[in-house]
Amino acid sequence: MTQSNTVTVHILDKEYCIACPPGEHANLESAARYLDGKMREIRSSGKVIGADRIAVMAALNITHDLLHQQDDLDNLGQQTTSTRDHVRDLLARVDHALASDDDDNGQAR
Template identity: 55%
Template sequence: MSTETVFVKILDKDYQVACPREERAALQESAELLDERMRAIKRSGSVIGLERIAVMAALNLSHELLQAKRQPQQPSLDLDQNELQRLNDKIDRSLEQFEQH
């Protein structure tokens, strides 16, 4: 498993994230989702400050993840426990990146 550095942009800030080569597309998709969520929170004007916006976005995404885990499996829902854990790990890595900057 080869690791590479991926550059993602979230709220107009560039971040370098190391990830396995085969996870690059998923990481970029995760960063885009996080960027969209953070922009929506920022536009609402109810939360000020990058760290607070990041925490609110992470809480919202974590809540959705937990809701998805609690709902009975539906045939059209392709997320398994490994996929949910992978998404949760990416959220954690994204938060770590915000804490470092």
């Protein structure tokens, strides 16, 4: 018996059968629910009329959010790298200070 490779989702009161790799059904359904919610928000605002336009606006909003999150992650990654380098520098200074302190203590004896 073969497992179905299609998932039926409902987006803005329409049903869509979408091909989906095995094991990805839950992710596809979650994405469809998210998209449906965004499209319903846009439709309920009354500023955009027509399913095609609502879909484009939803896609633009989702893409905008995604790009901002990627920028935030990139910035966080840069900050993390910078912080990591700073910590390594501080550890090297501490090691150097401790090593020179040990040398000074060894000479005083």
